[in-house]
Amino acid sequence: MSHAWDQNVPIYQQLRDRTVSHILAGRLKEGDLLPSVRQVAVDLQINPLTVSKAYQVLVDESLVESQRGVGMRIKAGATHQLLEAERARFLSQDWPEILKRMEQLNLSFEDLPLPNNQKVSSQ
Amino acid sequence: MSHAWDQNVPIYQQLRDRTVSHILAGRLKEGDLLPSVRQVAVDLQINPLTVSKAYQVLVDESLVESQRGVGMRIKAGATHQLLEAERARFLSQDWPEILKRMEQLNLSFEDLPLPNNQKVSSQ
Amino acid sequence: MSHAWDQNVPIYQQLRDRTVSHILAGRLKEGDLLPSVRQVAVDLQINPLTVSKAYQVLVDESLVESQRGVGMRIKAGATHQLLEAERARFLSQDWPEILKRMEQLNLSFEDLPLPNNQKVSSQ
Amino acid sequence: MSHAWDQNVPIYQQLRDRTVSHILAGRLKEGDLLPSVRQVAVDLQINPLTVSKAYQVLVDESLVESQRGVGMRIKAGATHQLLEAERARFLSQDWPEILKRMEQLNLSFEDLPLPNNQKVSSQ
DNA sequence: GTGGTCTAGACCACT
DNA sequence: GTGGTCTAGACCACA
Numbered sequence: 001m002s003h004a005w006d007q008n009v010p011i012y013q014q015l016r017d018r019t020v021s022h023i024l025a026g027r028l029k030e031g032d033l034l035p036s037v038r039q040v041a042v043d044l045q046i047n048p049l050t051v052s053k054a055y056q057v058l059v060d061e062s063l064v065e066s067q068r069g070v071g072m073r074i075k076a077g078a079t080h081q082l083l084e085a086e087r088a089r090f091l092s093q094d095w096p097e098i099l100k101r102m103e104q105l106n107l108s109f110e111d112l113p114l115p116n117n118q119k120v121s122s123q
Numbered sequence: 124m125s126h127a128w129d130q131n132v133p134i135y136q137q138l139r140d141r142t143v144s145h146i147l148a149g150r151l152k153e154g155d156l157l158p159s160v161r162q163v164a165v166d167l168q169i170n171p172l173t174v175s176k177a178y179q180v181l182v183d184e185s186l187v188e189s190q191r192g193v194g195m196r197i198k199a200g201a202t203h204q205l206l207e208a209e210r211a212r213f214l215s216q217d218w219p220e221i222l223k224r225m226e227q228l229n230l231s232f233e234d235l236p237l238p239n240n241q242k243v244s245s246q
Numbered sequence: 247m248s249h250a251w252d253q254n255v256p257i258y259q260q261l262r263d264r265t266v267s268h269i270l271a272g273r274l275k276e277g278d279l280l281p282s283v284r285q286v287a288v289d290l291q292i293n294p295l296t297v298s299k300a301y302q303v304l305v306d307e308s309l310v311e312s313q314r315g316v317g318m319r320i321k322a323g324a325t326h327q328l329l330e331a332e333r334a335r336f337l338s339q340d341w342p343e344i345l346k347r348m349e350q351l352n353l354s355f356e357d358l359p360l361p362n363n364q365k366v367s368s369q
Numbered sequence: 370m371s372h373a374w375d376q377n378v379p380i381y382q383q384l385r386d387r388t389v390s391h392i393l394a395g396r397l398k399e400g401d402l403l404p405s406v407r408q409v410a411v412d413l414q415i416n417p418l419t420v421s422k423a424y425q426v427l428v429d430e431s432l433v434e435s436q437r438g439v440g441m442r443i444k445a446g447a448t449h450q451l452l453e454a455e456r457a458r459f460l461s462q463d464w465p466e467i468l469k470r471m472e473q474l475n476l477s478f479e480d481l482p483l484p485n486n487q488k489v490s491s492q
Numbered sequence: 493g494t495g496g497t498c499t500a501g502a503c504c505a506c507t
Numbered sequence: 508g509t510g511g512t513c514t515a516g517a518c519c520a521c522a
Contacts, residue, residue: 036493036494036495037494037495037496038493038494038495048495049497052495052496052497055495056496066494066495066496067494067495068494068495068496069493069494069495070493070494070495071493071494071495072494072495
């Protein structure tokens with residue numbers, strides 16, 4: 001599988017996000033080793049240093065830990081921590097901005113496609 | 124009033140967004156002159172070149188036009204054009220990403236604060 | 247002035263420590279710009295990326311902030327924050343280890359050279 | 370009992386230090402056999418090669434000797450030699466750095482907890 | 493095998 | 508001018 005990168009956001013950031021998605025989706029579980037820096041570099045056709053930078057971000061976020069000579073291991077509690085942190089960020093930062101933008105554009109939820117089982121009504 | 128800039132997005136972009144907001148909110152109307160580059164630079168404590176770049180973006184978007192010896196004037200139809208363009212972008216780009224993110228975080232609209240007169244329900 | 251690097255600790259770490267020392271010593275003050283990445287790289291005969299890595303550590307520690315197109319600026323409150331953090335680390339981590347080591351080596355403070363105006367006595 | 374390793378210092382080094390501590394504390398005496406590589410590896414959940422490397426360091430320091438078919442035995446005079454070497458290192462290397470760091474942080478011995486029977490005074 | 497660090501050199505966006 | 512990112516390739520210590 002090849003990979004298409006968004007030119008406007010750093011590759012290491014996209015790789016970090018991709019890995020986070022995998023953790024949230026359960027494809028990567030706590031205690032698992034991340035695929036090795038070299039392997040990912042080959043698979044995604046990018047420089048090992050770039051992969052390393054992405055992984056280092058995860059280390060800084062306390063989501064994975066580096067074990068010398070072994071690899072990068074997903075820490076216990078990472079999934080929970082991640083979910084809480086991302087939810088908090090969405091609620092406190094992203095959502096208010098979304099509402100503000102919708103108001104500015106005079107858009108209502110009735111104008112937007114919602115997931116199947118949900119429905120919005122004005123009162 | 125000084126101004127707090129988001130370090131992660133270009134200042135000229137933020138200034139462009141700020142101006143667009145003013146137009147959408149009606150604080151700047153079609154036919155109005157934008158405040159001079161030099162004035163904005165002083166007010167916001169930024170480089171005149173940066174202001175100029177922001178204004179140039181607006182020119183490129185056909186929202187304002189430069190009049191030699193006069194200044195930058197908001198074009199007729201700018202508000203309508205802006206509203207359509209921003210709405211289209213929101214619907215086609217932003218909204219799908221928002222839904223995707225909410226799904227990943229297992230968030231439902233019932234978990235989110237909605238504007239006063241709107242209400243969501245699961246079916 | 248040339249520079250001697252400790253081979254056992256990463257250059258970027260040593261550069262970070264050096265910069266911190268300068269801040270603590272008041273040679274670099276809050277609001278000052280750090281010398282540019284390129285300049286330091288030339289002066290110390292190291293790679294710009296290495297300098298950048300050192301500076302990034304300081305950004306992560308909230309001691310300096312990066313201003314695009316301008317440079318790296320020492321944040322307000324950096325000195326105070328630094329002093330508190332380093333003191334806390336010394337007291338809670340380093341000092342207990344020192345005492346433990348001295349006990350293990352059966353060393354007393356009377357065996358050690360102290361700064362001029364201080365004196366230790368057994369009771 | 371499992372063991373918590375400091376991720377920043379090599380495991381073999383930590384194991385060497387641990388063993389040295391045991392010798393200094395008298396839990397391991399001259400003439401004693403060190404626990405077997407394989408036993409330690411199982412107990413501490415680490416790679417036998419790592420244990421082996423730690424033991425080799427002790428051999429290189431002339432603190433233990435390998436006896437074919439028997440194991441690693443703590444040499445006569447090891448305790449004394451160790452005490453002298455570690456004391457010398459502490460005095461010439463560690464202590465000056467400690468004083469330097471304390472000066473930088475503007476810390477005095479009066480700010481630090483000392484063992485019960487010792488007291489510091491300024492003159 | 494693993495990750496960590498460094499170099500040399502390039503290109504980019506921003507001010 | 509500034510910092511940020513990426514590549515290609517190298518060397519090291521660790522397990």
